[in-house]
Amino acid sequence: MVRWAALAVACMMAGPAAAEPVPPRDGLNAVLWMQTSAEYKAATIGAFAAARVALAAALADPDWTAAPEQGAGFRDLPPAVILDVDDTVLDTGPYQAWLVATGAEYGAESFSDWVEERGAEAVPGAVEYLAFLRERGIVAVFVSNRAARLEEATRDALAAIGATFPKDADTVMLKRERKEWTVLKGSRRAEAAKRYRILQVMGDNLGDFVDEIGGTVPERAQAVLKRADFWGSKWVMLPNPVYGSWEAALAAPDARSEDERRAEKLRALSPWK
Numbered sequence: 001m002v003r004w005a006a007l008a009v010a011c012m013m014a015g016p017a018a019a020e021p022v023p024p025r026d027g028l029n030a031v032l033w034m035q036t037s038a039e040y041k042a043a044t045i046g047a048f049a050a051a052r053v054a055l056a057a058a059l060a061d062p063d064w065t066a067a068p069e070q071g072a073g074f075r076d077l078p079p080a081v082i083l084d085v086d087d088t089v090l091d092t093g094p095y096q097a098w099l100v101a102t103g104a105e106y107g108a109e110s111f112s113d114w115v116e117e118r119g120a121e122a123v124p125g126a127v128e129y130l131a132f133l134r135e136r137g138i139v140a141v142f143v144s145n146r147a148a149r150l151e152e153a154t155r156d157a158l159a160a161i162g163a164t165f166p167k168d169a170d171t172v173m174l175k176r177e178r179k180e181w182t183v184l185k186g187s188r189r190a191e192a193a194k195r196y197r198i199l200q201v202m203g204d205n206l207g208d209f210v211d212e213i214g215g216t217v218p219e220r221a222q223a224v225l226k227r228a229d230f231w232g233s234k235w236v237m238l239p240n241p242v243y244g245s246w247e248a249a250l251a252a253p254d255a256r257s258e259d260e261r262r263a264e265k266l267r268a269l270s271p272w273k
């Protein structure tokens with residue numbers, strides 16, 4: 001009892017440090033969930049496992065294609081999957097954590113610095129999925145909105161988690177590598193679909209699957225429901241509560257202050273009363 005009292009006094013004496021104001025950082029919970037929760041790991045491992053099961057069925061069915069961009073005569077094309085990179089196969093957690101810890105805003109320059117270090121680890125489940133692709137001779141086409149100048153660093157990081165690249169084709173398609181390759185990924189999916197039968201698409205953002213990403217919250221939901229039968233087999237979505245086009249749909253453009261963005265997000269809630 002006396003010992004507990006002494007501990008309580010010690011805690012009170014340590015009080016002032018603990019009572020220092022903590023800055024509001026809106027990404028804190030989401031980044032912590034991705035970096036520390038067992039639940040995130042279970043979700044991504046489960047998504048990749050389900051994706052492998054669906055791939056086996058896709059390989060056996062020559063009429064199966066996961067790309068609406070796929071033209072006629074795809075049955076005899078070699079099989080491939082289209083994968084996003086960031087927070088689909090490579091974990092950007094350390095960069096996101098740095099933003100929250102320092103209060104810095106996302107910036108192309110700081111993100112490039114992090115990418116150039118080539119230290120990204122795999123999203124849980126991705127290594128096993130990439131191994132499955134290698135064993136079955138399925139090509140992985142990476143479609144990412146990383147800047148074209150980051151291709152070498154991106155290839156190095158992907159190779160480190162088990163990705164392979166065919167010698168006869170560019171299977172790392174980054175933003176603006178060609179003029180028409182904008183932030184919308186449809187033209188790159190179409191390019192991949194000319195060369196391969198697309199068995200599956202995996203991503204963490206609506207734009208990894210469709211180009212209708214800039215609409216309102218109900219419009220974006222409609223884009224998902226339009227292909228309701230694709231999800232979980234042809235299209236596999238990984239969770240990402242940290243960033244994505246979902247946030248832009250809340251009418252909170254980056255140019256505004258953090259306070260204004262927070263106010264807009266509070267208005268986007270649907271409380272029970």
Ligand SMILES: [Mg+2]
Nearest residue numbers: 084086087204
């Ligand atoms: Mg991503």
